[in-house]
Amino acid sequence: MNFIxxxxxxxxxxxxIAVPAWFLGKKFPIIGGPVIAILAGMIITLFIxxxxxxxxxxxxxxxxxxxxxxxxxGFGLNLNVILETGKQSLPIILATISTxxxxxxxxxxxxxxxxxxxxxxxxxxxxxxxxxxxATAPVIDADDEExxxxxxxxxxxxxxxAILFPQFGSLIGFxxxxxxxxxxxxxxxVNDTSSVTAAAxxxxxxxxxxxxxxxxxxxxxxxxxxxxxxxxxVLAFIRTKKNKDQxxxxxxxxxxxxxxILYFILxxxxxxxxxxxxxxxxxxxxxxxxxxxxxxxxxxxxxxxxDIVKLVKTSGKPIIMGLCCWVGITCVSxxxxxxxxxx
Numbered sequence: 001m002n003f004i005x006x007x008x009x010x011x012x013x014x015x016x017i018a019v020p021a022w023f024l025g026k027k028f029p030i031i032g033g034p035v036i037a038i039l040a041g042m043i044i045t046l047f048i049x050x051x052x053x054x055x056x057x058x059x060x061x062x063x064x065x066x067x068x069x070x071x072x073x074g075f076g077l078n079l080n081v082i083l084e085t086g087k088q089s090l091p092i093i094l095a096t097i098s099t100x101x102x103x104x105x106x107x108x109x110x111x112x113x114x115x116x117x118x119x120x121x122x123x124x125x126x127x128x129x130x131x132x133x134x135a136t137a138p139v140i141d142a143d144d145e146e147x148x149x150x151x152x153x154x155x156x157x158x159x160x161x162a163i164l165f166p167q168f169g170s171l172i173g174f175x176x177x178x179x180x181x182x183x184x185x186x187x188x189x190v191n192d193t194s195s196v197t198a199a200a201x202x203x204x205x206x207x208x209x210x211x212x213x214x215x216x217x218x219x220x221x222x223x224x225x226x227x228x229x230x231x232x233x234v235l236a237f238i239r240t241k242k243n244k245d246q247x248x249x250x251x252x253x254x255x256x257x258x259x260x261i262l263y264f265i266l267x268x269x270x271x272x273x274x275x276x277x278x279x280x281x282x283x284x285x286x287x288x289x290x291x292x293x294x295x296x297x298x299x300x301x302x303x304x305x306x307d308i309v310k311l312v313k314t315s316g317k318p319i320i321m322g323l324c325c326w327v328g329i330t331c332v333s334x335x336x337x338x339x340x341x342x343x
Contacts, residue, residue, distance in 0.1 A: 010057020010301075014065075017041055017300035022293055025205065032202030033292075034299040035162050041303020042159070054304070062301035066194060067260040069294035073218050074267025076211060076281075076288040086223040092188045092336040093224045097231075099332045100126030100191075100325045107321045116142045117318055119235065120150035125325035128225045129154045129192025135228050139236045153322040155306045158195035161326070165190065166202040172334075174343060179204060179213025181343045186213070187220025189333040191326070194302050196221045197295045211288055222264060 017040045018033075025033025048054070104122025107113060119140055124133040130151050137147045165186065174182045179200070186199045200217035204210060275281055337343040 007057040007060045010054040010059070011061055012057070013044075013054050014041075014058060014061045014297055014300040014304065017044065017303070018293065018297040021296050021300065025296065032166070032198065032205050033296040034198035034201050037296045037299035038159055038162060038198065038303040038306075041300045042306050043303075045304045045306070046309070048304075051304075058301045058304050062194070062298055062305060065294050065301070066197075066298035069197070069291045069298060070193065070218060070222070071260055071263045071267055072287045072291035072294065073211075073215065074264040075271050075284040076215060076291075079265070079268045079272040086219065088340075088342075089184050089188060089220045089223060091340065092184065092333055093220070093227070095332050095336050096188050096329045097126040097224070097227055099328045101231075103325050103328045104321060107324060111317050111320070113317050113321060114146070116140050117146050117150055118321065120146060121153055121318060121321050122325060123231060123235075124150055124154040125157075125191045125322060125329065127191070127227050127231065128221070129158060129194070132225075132228055132231075135232055136235060139232055140239055149318055152307065153318050154191060155302065156319070157322050157326045158190070158192045158302075159306065161190045162195040162198035162202070165199045166206055169203060170206075176207045179207075179209045179216055181337065183213040183216025184220055184337060184342060185333055186217040187224065189330045190221075191329070193218075193221055193225070194295075194298055198299055201292060201295060211292070214292075 017037055021033045021037035021040060024036050028036075045051070051058070101122045104118050104125070108115060108118035120133050120136060120142060123136045124130065126132075133147060133150050133154065136142070142150075166182075169182045169185065170176070174185065182203045183200055186196050186203070190196045190199055196217050197214060200214040203213045271281075271284060274283070334343070
Protein backbone atom coordinates (compact mmCIF):
# COMPACT_ATOMS: atom_id res chain seq x y z
CA MET A 1 0.00 0.00 0.00
CA ASN A 2 2.87 2.37 0.84
CA PHE A 3 4.47 1.55 -2.51
CA ILE A 4 1.29 2.56 -4.37
CA UNK A 5 0.90 5.73 -2.29
CA UNK A 6 4.48 6.70 -3.03
CA UNK A 7 4.48 6.07 -6.78
CA UNK A 8 0.95 6.53 -8.09
CA UNK A 9 1.17 10.26 -8.94
CA UNK A 10 4.30 9.98 -11.06
CA UNK A 11 3.07 6.80 -12.70
CA UNK A 12 -0.29 8.37 -13.62
CA UNK A 13 1.48 11.40 -15.07
CA UNK A 14 3.55 9.09 -17.30
CA UNK A 15 0.37 7.20 -18.22
CA UNK A 16 -1.38 10.44 -19.24
CA ILE A 17 1.48 11.08 -21.65
CA ALA A 18 1.86 7.48 -22.85
CA VAL A 19 -1.75 6.74 -23.85
CA PRO A 20 -2.09 9.55 -26.43
CA ALA A 21 1.52 8.93 -27.52
CA TRP A 22 0.58 5.29 -28.23
CA PHE A 23 -2.28 6.32 -30.53
CA LEU A 24 -0.36 9.20 -32.11
CA GLY A 25 2.49 6.81 -32.80
CA LYS A 26 0.12 4.59 -34.77
CA LYS A 27 -1.17 7.58 -36.71
CA PHE A 28 2.32 9.01 -37.37
CA PRO A 29 4.57 5.92 -37.56
CA ILE A 30 7.47 7.85 -39.05
CA ILE A 31 7.81 9.57 -35.68
CA GLY A 32 6.69 6.71 -33.45
CA GLY A 33 5.07 6.55 -30.03
CA PRO A 34 8.32 6.39 -28.05
CA VAL A 35 9.70 9.58 -29.60
CA ILE A 36 6.39 11.39 -29.13
CA ALA A 37 6.38 10.35 -25.46
CA ILE A 38 9.96 11.58 -24.94
CA LEU A 39 9.28 14.96 -26.51
CA ALA A 40 5.99 15.39 -24.66
CA GLY A 41 7.67 14.56 -21.36
CA MET A 42 10.48 17.05 -21.99
CA ILE A 43 7.98 19.83 -22.73
CA ILE A 44 5.57 19.04 -19.89
CA THR A 45 8.32 18.92 -17.28
CA LEU A 46 9.15 22.57 -18.03
CA PHE A 47 5.73 23.59 -16.69
CA ILE A 48 5.87 21.55 -13.47
CA UNK A 49 7.29 23.80 -10.74
CA UNK A 50 7.45 21.15 -8.02
CA UNK A 51 8.04 17.56 -9.15
CA UNK A 52 8.70 16.15 -5.68
CA UNK A 53 5.34 14.36 -5.52
CA UNK A 54 5.88 12.87 -8.99
CA UNK A 55 9.56 11.92 -8.75
CA UNK A 56 9.23 8.48 -7.10
CA UNK A 57 6.69 7.33 -9.67
CA UNK A 58 8.66 8.80 -12.58
CA UNK A 59 11.83 7.07 -11.39
CA UNK A 60 9.95 3.78 -10.97
CA UNK A 61 8.52 4.06 -14.49
CA UNK A 62 11.80 5.01 -16.17
CA UNK A 63 13.69 2.17 -14.52
CA UNK A 64 11.39 -0.70 -13.57
CA UNK A 65 8.74 -0.41 -16.28
CA UNK A 66 11.46 -0.33 -18.93
CA UNK A 67 12.96 -3.47 -17.46
CA UNK A 68 9.56 -5.15 -17.44
CA UNK A 69 9.19 -4.15 -21.11
CA UNK A 70 12.48 -5.83 -21.97
CA UNK A 71 11.51 -8.95 -20.03
CA UNK A 72 8.20 -9.16 -21.92
CA UNK A 73 10.10 -8.86 -25.20
CA GLY A 74 11.76 -12.14 -24.29
CA PHE A 75 8.48 -13.95 -24.81
CA GLY A 76 8.73 -13.15 -28.51
CA LEU A 77 12.28 -14.36 -29.03
CA ASN A 78 13.77 -17.74 -29.75
CA LEU A 79 16.88 -18.45 -27.66
CA ASN A 80 18.75 -19.65 -30.74
CA VAL A 81 18.19 -16.22 -32.31
CA ILE A 82 19.56 -14.52 -29.17
CA LEU A 83 22.74 -16.59 -29.23
CA GLU A 84 23.24 -16.05 -32.96
CA THR A 85 22.65 -12.29 -32.70
CA GLY A 86 25.06 -11.93 -29.80
CA LYS A 87 27.72 -13.86 -31.70
CA GLN A 88 27.13 -11.84 -34.86
CA SER A 89 27.28 -8.46 -33.15
CA LEU A 90 30.12 -9.16 -30.70
CA PRO A 91 32.93 -7.66 -32.86
CA ILE A 92 30.87 -4.49 -33.35
CA ILE A 93 30.07 -4.29 -29.64
CA LEU A 94 33.73 -4.63 -28.63
CA ALA A 95 34.78 -2.05 -31.23
CA THR A 96 32.19 0.56 -30.22
CA ILE A 97 32.87 0.17 -26.50
CA SER A 98 36.63 0.51 -27.05
CA THR A 99 36.09 3.55 -29.29
CA UNK A 100 34.00 5.41 -26.72
CA UNK A 101 36.36 4.71 -23.82
CA UNK A 102 39.43 5.74 -25.85
CA UNK A 103 37.78 8.99 -27.01
CA UNK A 104 36.71 9.82 -23.45
CA UNK A 105 40.23 9.16 -22.12
CA UNK A 106 41.91 11.25 -24.85
CA UNK A 107 39.54 14.20 -24.40
CA UNK A 108 39.97 13.95 -20.63
CA UNK A 109 43.69 14.53 -21.15
CA UNK A 110 43.47 17.07 -23.99
CA UNK A 111 40.54 19.18 -22.75
CA UNK A 112 41.31 18.74 -19.03
CA UNK A 113 37.83 17.44 -18.26
CA UNK A 114 37.62 16.03 -14.70
CA UNK A 115 38.38 12.32 -14.51
CA UNK A 116 35.17 11.15 -12.91
CA UNK A 117 32.83 12.99 -15.29
CA UNK A 118 34.95 11.72 -18.20
CA UNK A 119 34.65 8.16 -16.93
CA UNK A 120 30.89 8.44 -16.48
CA UNK A 121 30.33 9.86 -19.97
CA UNK A 122 32.68 7.31 -21.57
CA UNK A 123 31.05 4.35 -19.83
CA UNK A 124 27.53 5.72 -20.28
CA UNK A 125 28.10 6.29 -24.01
CA UNK A 126 29.73 2.93 -24.62
CA UNK A 127 27.46 0.57 -22.68
CA UNK A 128 23.97 1.52 -21.60
CA UNK A 129 23.63 5.16 -20.62
CA UNK A 130 22.00 5.86 -17.28
CA UNK A 131 22.24 2.27 -16.05
CA UNK A 132 25.99 2.16 -16.63
CA UNK A 133 26.39 5.57 -14.99
CA UNK A 134 24.37 4.45 -11.98
CA ALA A 135 26.48 1.29 -11.66
CA THR A 136 29.80 3.10 -12.13
CA ALA A 137 29.22 6.16 -9.93
CA PRO A 138 29.59 4.47 -6.51
CA VAL A 139 32.63 2.53 -7.70
CA ILE A 140 34.56 5.69 -8.66
CA ASP A 141 32.99 7.73 -5.82
CA ALA A 142 31.33 10.26 -8.14
CA ASP A 143 29.15 12.88 -6.46
CA ASP A 144 25.53 13.73 -7.31
CA GLU A 145 26.47 16.76 -9.41
CA GLU A 146 28.81 14.71 -11.59
CA UNK A 147 26.21 11.99 -12.00
CA UNK A 148 23.50 14.51 -12.91
CA UNK A 149 25.74 16.20 -15.48
CA UNK A 150 26.74 12.89 -17.10
CA UNK A 151 23.15 11.67 -17.27
CA UNK A 152 22.02 14.99 -18.78
CA UNK A 153 24.65 14.70 -21.53
CA UNK A 154 23.81 11.05 -22.21
CA UNK A 155 20.06 11.67 -22.28
CA UNK A 156 20.56 14.59 -24.68
CA UNK A 157 22.22 12.37 -27.26
CA UNK A 158 19.76 9.57 -26.50
CA UNK A 159 16.91 11.82 -27.56
CA UNK A 160 18.79 12.94 -30.67
CA UNK A 161 19.48 9.30 -31.59
CA ALA A 162 15.85 8.28 -31.09
CA ILE A 163 14.68 11.14 -33.32
CA LEU A 164 17.40 11.22 -35.99
CA PHE A 165 18.64 7.65 -36.44
CA PRO A 166 15.53 6.20 -38.15
CA GLN A 167 15.67 8.98 -40.78
CA PHE A 168 19.47 8.63 -40.96
CA GLY A 169 19.06 4.88 -41.55
CA SER A 170 16.75 5.55 -44.49
CA LEU A 171 19.16 8.13 -45.90
CA ILE A 172 22.20 5.83 -45.93
CA GLY A 173 20.26 2.91 -47.38
CA PHE A 174 19.57 0.38 -44.63
CA UNK A 175 17.27 -2.41 -45.78
CA UNK A 176 13.59 -1.55 -45.27
CA UNK A 177 12.39 -5.13 -45.75
CA UNK A 178 14.39 -6.48 -42.81
CA UNK A 179 15.11 -5.08 -39.37
CA UNK A 180 18.49 -6.80 -39.03
CA UNK A 181 20.87 -4.06 -40.18
CA UNK A 182 19.13 -1.19 -38.42
CA UNK A 183 18.55 -3.34 -35.33
CA UNK A 184 22.26 -4.06 -35.02
CA UNK A 185 23.02 -0.40 -35.70
CA UNK A 186 20.60 0.78 -32.98
CA UNK A 187 21.82 -1.88 -30.55
CA UNK A 188 25.48 -0.90 -30.98
CA UNK A 189 25.40 2.83 -31.80
CA VAL A 190 22.77 4.11 -29.34
CA ASN A 191 23.97 4.26 -25.75
CA ASP A 192 20.86 3.83 -23.58
CA THR A 193 18.31 1.01 -23.64
CA SER A 194 15.45 3.49 -23.70
CA SER A 195 16.65 5.17 -26.89
CA VAL A 196 17.62 1.86 -28.48
CA THR A 197 14.05 0.69 -28.06
CA ALA A 198 12.67 4.05 -29.22
CA ALA A 199 14.76 4.12 -32.42
CA ALA A 200 14.10 0.45 -33.21
CA UNK A 201 10.36 0.76 -32.56
CA UNK A 202 10.19 3.79 -34.86
CA UNK A 203 11.97 1.86 -37.63
CA UNK A 204 9.50 -1.01 -37.22
CA UNK A 205 6.59 1.42 -37.46
CA UNK A 206 8.02 3.20 -40.50
CA UNK A 207 8.37 0.00 -42.55
CA UNK A 208 5.66 -2.24 -40.99
CA UNK A 209 8.16 -4.79 -39.65
CA UNK A 210 6.20 -5.73 -36.52
CA UNK A 211 8.83 -6.07 -33.80
CA UNK A 212 11.61 -7.51 -35.96
CA UNK A 213 13.96 -4.54 -35.57
CA UNK A 214 13.09 -4.12 -31.91
CA UNK A 215 13.80 -7.78 -31.18
CA UNK A 216 17.19 -7.57 -32.88
CA UNK A 217 18.15 -4.23 -31.30
CA UNK A 218 17.21 -5.22 -27.76
CA UNK A 219 19.02 -8.55 -28.05
CA UNK A 220 22.19 -6.80 -29.26
CA UNK A 221 21.79 -4.14 -26.57
CA UNK A 222 21.42 -6.71 -23.80
CA UNK A 223 24.57 -8.46 -24.99
CA UNK A 224 26.33 -5.09 -24.87
CA UNK A 225 24.96 -4.34 -21.40
CA UNK A 226 26.91 -7.29 -19.99
CA UNK A 227 30.04 -5.17 -20.43
CA UNK A 228 28.98 -3.34 -17.25
CA UNK A 229 30.45 -6.22 -15.24
CA UNK A 230 34.09 -6.33 -16.47
CA UNK A 231 34.37 -2.54 -16.91
CA UNK A 232 33.03 -1.80 -13.43
CA UNK A 233 35.31 -4.41 -11.91
CA VAL A 234 38.30 -2.88 -13.68
CA LEU A 235 37.33 0.59 -12.41
CA ALA A 236 36.97 -0.83 -8.90
CA PHE A 237 40.42 -2.40 -9.19
CA ILE A 238 41.93 0.91 -10.42
CA ARG A 239 40.28 2.82 -7.58
CA THR A 240 41.54 0.26 -5.05
CA LYS A 241 45.06 0.60 -6.41
CA LYS A 242 44.85 4.39 -6.05
CA ASN A 243 43.48 4.16 -2.52
CA LYS A 244 45.68 1.54 -0.88
CA ASP A 245 45.37 3.29 2.44
CA GLN A 246 41.59 2.90 2.46
CA UNK A 247 40.42 -0.63 3.14
CA UNK A 248 36.88 -1.88 2.67
CA UNK A 249 36.21 -0.57 -0.82
CA UNK A 250 33.76 -3.16 -2.13
CA UNK A 251 31.66 -3.50 -5.25
CA UNK A 252 27.96 -4.27 -4.78
CA UNK A 253 27.29 -6.89 -7.46
CA UNK A 254 23.54 -6.41 -7.10
CA UNK A 255 23.95 -2.84 -8.34
CA UNK A 256 26.39 -3.76 -11.08
CA UNK A 257 24.64 -6.71 -12.68
CA UNK A 258 21.38 -6.01 -14.55
CA UNK A 259 19.37 -8.95 -13.24
CA UNK A 260 16.45 -8.27 -15.58
CA ILE A 261 18.62 -9.81 -18.32
CA LEU A 262 18.27 -13.16 -16.57
CA TYR A 263 14.48 -12.86 -16.67
CA PHE A 264 14.68 -11.84 -20.33
CA ILE A 265 16.67 -15.01 -21.06
CA LEU A 266 14.23 -17.08 -18.99
CA UNK A 267 11.32 -15.66 -21.00
CA UNK A 268 13.18 -16.56 -24.18
CA UNK A 269 13.75 -20.11 -22.93
CA UNK A 270 10.04 -20.44 -22.19
CA UNK A 271 9.22 -19.19 -25.70
CA UNK A 272 11.78 -21.50 -27.32
CA UNK A 273 10.49 -24.56 -25.49
CA UNK A 274 6.85 -23.63 -26.15
CA UNK A 275 7.40 -23.10 -29.89
CA UNK A 276 9.36 -26.35 -30.12
CA UNK A 277 6.42 -28.08 -28.43
CA UNK A 278 4.02 -26.79 -31.08
CA UNK A 279 2.69 -23.56 -29.55
CA UNK A 280 2.04 -20.93 -32.23
CA UNK A 281 4.32 -17.90 -31.95
CA UNK A 282 1.26 -15.60 -32.18
CA UNK A 283 0.31 -16.78 -28.70
CA UNK A 284 2.92 -14.37 -27.34
CA UNK A 285 1.75 -11.36 -29.41
CA UNK A 286 -0.27 -9.74 -26.57
CA UNK A 287 2.81 -9.77 -24.33
CA UNK A 288 4.87 -8.16 -27.09
CA UNK A 289 2.21 -5.45 -27.57
CA UNK A 290 2.20 -4.82 -23.83
CA UNK A 291 5.97 -4.55 -23.98
CA UNK A 292 5.76 -1.86 -26.69
CA UNK A 293 3.32 0.15 -24.58
CA UNK A 294 5.60 -0.20 -21.55
CA UNK A 295 8.42 1.19 -23.68
CA UNK A 296 6.34 4.27 -24.51
CA UNK A 297 5.45 4.61 -20.83
CA UNK A 298 9.13 4.51 -19.88
CA UNK A 299 9.96 7.03 -22.60
CA UNK A 300 7.48 9.47 -21.07
CA UNK A 301 9.30 9.13 -17.75
CA UNK A 302 12.69 9.64 -19.42
CA UNK A 303 11.37 12.83 -21.01
CA UNK A 304 10.07 14.09 -17.67
CA UNK A 305 13.53 13.51 -16.19
CA UNK A 306 15.35 15.46 -18.90
CA ASP A 307 16.09 19.04 -17.84
CA ILE A 308 16.78 20.99 -21.04
CA VAL A 309 17.48 24.25 -19.23
CA LYS A 310 20.01 22.68 -16.88
CA LEU A 311 21.66 20.89 -19.77
CA VAL A 312 22.15 24.17 -21.65
CA LYS A 313 23.57 25.89 -18.58
CA THR A 314 26.18 23.21 -17.86
CA SER A 315 29.73 23.36 -19.12
CA GLY A 316 30.17 22.78 -22.84
CA LYS A 317 33.12 20.42 -22.46
CA PRO A 318 31.13 17.37 -21.27
CA ILE A 319 28.67 17.94 -24.13
CA ILE A 320 31.56 18.04 -26.62
CA MET A 321 32.87 14.80 -25.13
CA GLY A 322 29.44 13.19 -25.37
CA LEU A 323 29.14 14.33 -28.99
CA CYS A 324 32.56 12.93 -29.91
CA CYS A 325 31.79 9.59 -28.24
CA TRP A 326 28.41 9.45 -29.99
CA VAL A 327 29.82 10.24 -33.44
CA GLY A 328 32.76 7.85 -32.91
CA ILE A 329 30.49 4.96 -31.91
CA THR A 330 28.14 5.64 -34.85
CA CYS A 331 30.98 5.65 -37.39
CA VAL A 332 32.63 2.52 -35.99
CA SER A 333 29.31 0.65 -35.89
CA UNK A 334 28.64 1.49 -39.54
CA UNK A 335 32.23 0.65 -40.55
CA UNK A 336 32.15 -2.78 -38.90
CA UNK A 337 28.71 -3.57 -40.33
CA UNK A 338 30.09 -2.79 -43.77
CA UNK A 339 33.22 -4.91 -43.17
CA UNK A 340 31.14 -7.84 -41.89
CA UNK A 341 28.73 -7.59 -44.81
CA UNK A 342 25.67 -6.80 -42.69
CA UNK A 343 25.05 -3.47 -44.42
